[in-house]
Amino acid sequence: MLExxxxxxxxxxxxxxxxxxxxxxxxxxxQGQALPFFGVERRGAPVxxxxxxxxxxxxxHSQCELPDYVVVMSEKLTEAAVSEGISEIGTVIINAPHAxxxxxxxxxxxxxxxxxxxxxxxxxxxxxxxxxxFGAVCRVLNIPQNxxxxxxxxxxxxxxxxxxxxxxxxxxxxxxxxxxxAVSA
Amino acid sequence: MKAAQVIMDTGTxxxxxxxxxxxxxxxxxxxxTPQTSIMEAIAGMVENGExxxxxxxxxxxxxxxxxxxxxxxxxxxxxxxxxxxxxxYMHEVLHMASGGRLPVVMCNVNRGVFAxxxxxxxxxxxxxxxxxxxxxxxxxxNQEVFNTILQAFRVAEQINIPxxxxxxxxxxxxxxxxxxxxxxxxxxRFLPPxxxxxxxxxxxxxxxxxxxxxxEYATFRQLLSxxxxxxxxxxxxxxxxxxxxTGMWDGDTxxxxxxxxxxxxxxxxxxxxxxxxxxxxxxxxxxIKAGLLRPRLYLPFPTEDIISALPKNAQVMVLDRNYNYGHxxxxxxxxxxxxxxGRRNDxxxxxxxxxxxxxxxTRRFMASEIRAMMDE
Numbered sequence: 295m296l297e298x299x300x301x302x303x304x305x306x307x308x309x310x311x312x313x314x315x316x317x318x319x320x321x322x323x324x325q326g327q328a329l330p331f332f333g334v335e336r337r338g339a340p341v342x343x344x345x346x347x348x349x350x351x352x353x354x355h356s357q358c359e360l361p362d363y364v365v366v367m368s369e370k371l372t373e374a375a376v377s378e379g380i381s382e383i384g385t386v387i388i389n390a391p392h393a394x395x396x397x398x399x400x401x402x403x404x405x406x407x408x409x410x411x412x413x414x415x416x417x418x419x420x421x422x423x424x425x426x427x428f429g430a431v432c433r434v435l436n437i438p439q440n441x442x443x444x445x446x447x448x449x450x451x452x453x454x455x456x457x458x459x460x461x462x463x464x465x466x467x468x469x470x471x472x473x474x475x476a477v478s479a
Numbered sequence: 480m481k482a483a484q485v486i487m488d489t490g491t492x493x494x495x496x497x498x499x500x501x502x503x504x505x506x507x508x509x510x511x512t513p514q515t516s517i518m519e520a521i522a523g524m525v526e527n528g529e530x531x532x533x534x535x536x537x538x539x540x541x542x543x544x545x546x547x548x549x550x551x552x553x554x555x556x557x558x559x560x561x562x563x564x565x566x567x568y569m570h571e572v573l574h575m576a577s578g579g580r581l582p583v584v585m586c587n588v589n590r591g592v593f594a595x596x597x598x599x600x601x602x603x604x605x606x607x608x609x610x611x612x613x614x615x616x617x618x619x620x621n622q623e624v625f626n627t628i629l630q631a632f633r634v635a636e637q638i639n640i641p642x643x644x645x646x647x648x649x650x651x652x653x654x655x656x657x658x659x660x661x662x663x664x665x666x667x668r669f670l671p672p673x674x675x676x677x678x679x680x681x682x683x684x685x686x687x688x689x690x691x692x693x694x695e696y697a698t699f700r701q702l703l704s705x706x707x708x709x710x711x712x713x714x715x716x717x718x719x720x721x722x723x724x725t726g727m728w729d730g731d732t733x734x735x736x737x738x739x740x741x742x743x744x745x746x747x748x749x750x751x752x753x754x755x756x757x758x759x760x761x762x763x764x765x766x767i768k769a770g771l772l773r774p775r776l777y778l779p780f781p782t783e784d785i786i787s788a789l790p791k792n793a794q795v796m797v798l799d800r801n802y803n804y805g806h807x808x809x810x811x812x813x814x815x816x817x818x819x820x821g822r823r824n825d826x827x828x829x830x831x832x833x834x835x836x837x838x839x840x841t842r843r844f845m846a847s848e849i850r851a852m853m854d855e
Binding site: 312313316317320325326327328329330331332333334352353354355356357359360 | 485487513598620647649650651653654655656657750751753754756757839840841842843
């Protein structure tokens with residue numbers, strides 16, 4: 295079972311990102327689960343969501359305490375997100391304008407803000423970064439690009455062009471910036 | 480024959496889709512977190528014509544259940560949903576539904592009770608309704624919520640007792656998971672239209688639940704007590720027939736995992752019991768013969784099935800997500816001990832309270848708690 299935690303700020307679309315990823319698992323022939331943590335939601339407050347993927351039935355219903363992947367929707371949250379817990383062999387995926395390395399953990403970098411800007415994906419809260427992040431995470435998890443595209447088309451039938459564009463760009467530009475692994479004691 | 484459809488949806492939407500599949504006639508509703516999205520989804524289905532039913536928005540939960548009681552007495556198939564303090568506010572009318580022998584089905588999305596406020600799950604709300612004469616299921620997955628609502632209508636309408644279908648707020652209610660929807664024709668075969676033996680009818684006036692003298696009152700109460708016990712074979716039959724028609728099985732009165740040769744048995748309900756399967760696997764990897772017994776029915780308490788399922792000399796670790804105020808520990812442990820007394824003296828029962836107000840119950844935490852309880 296693959297476990298992931300998304301750390302973001304309220305309004306960045308982490309719930310939709312979690313839903314898209316769980317849906318992509320199903321499209322990819324696996325089981326998927328999206329379990330956002332609902333607190334007292336406020337725009338700009340730190341939020342998190344759990345995502346699980348597995349070839350067999352998922353019985354877990356807790357938040358992911360030691361996930362295999364941590365998705366950081368804003369660079370400012372990097373330290374807090376990693377310190378919330380990550381598997382010893384975990385991987386971090388960060389949205390930032392420049393490459394940010396996290397000590398001990400292999401890290402992937404994508405500039406989701408720039409990609410959303412370029413694709414013209416905005417809401418009242420700013421750029422819709424969850425769409426490029428969806429593309430980037432699919433790439434890191436080796437989910438085929440056509441499965442990623444199918445998931446977007448199913449979610450927004452007939453209205454997915456810019457989403458496809460942004461997710462595809464992130465899929466093809468997300469970059470691994472460090473491969474140093476933790477040495478377990 | 481049409482094939483089942485697999486979608487991704489939340490626990491609350493699974494409940495709403497079951498209500499639609501059950502062809503419910505009347506749904507009174509009032510919002511309360513985390514139940515609200517059930518009512519929102521049903522109101523939407525009624526509005527857009529997907530569900531041919533009457534949705535009645537009222538001013539509070541006491542009135543919700545009063546409207547449900549009235550609609551059920553008029554012969555309708557009735558559903559509603561609530562959580563925590565909404566359920567507590569219904570308490571008086573819960574008795575009216577069961578005493579009036581009205582087969583209402585209600586979801587309670589478990590949430591800790593006020594004061595202080597919490598939004599997240601524990602099981603104080605449903606267990607506090609123990610003595611109201613309702614049948615109570617507790618579900619551990621989105622799919623089980625869907626399946627159980629359909630089974631609940633079957634049982635309720637067979638024995639004329641209301642049924643509460645409980646599941647955890649957020650961990651299930653707001654969790655997006657795969658959900659298998661059997662073809663409607665299969666559901667119609669499992670759950671035929673509701674044909675009450677008696678109903679309130681303005682064309683043929685009669686009185687209902689009038690003042691009774693002691694002997695009559697006592698007879699009604701005895702019948703309710705006897706019939707709740709008599710519902711156990713119906714619960715089993717509903718689960719079995721549902722399996723034959725849809726291929727899906729969540730257990731009947733109980734659900735077990737790796738129990739046959741277990742020396743240490745975890746005993747818990749709802750989503751924590753799903754997560755406990757992973758704790759059991761972890762304990763087995765450590766060489767501990769662990770297993771799980773999950774009562775799917777809380778009421779009637781599945782005494783005989785528990786007694787026959789527990790392996791000889793097992794240590795039972797009851798993990799309660801509630802308090803049994805005035806007693807040490809939780810309510811499930813107290814119930815279990817009372818049915819084992821004098822019948823299974825080989826069993827040791829240990830108990831811990833955990834997960835109150837939604838404290839996250841991870842597989843690692845519960846495995847380590849069980850490990851620690853073994854040394855107590």
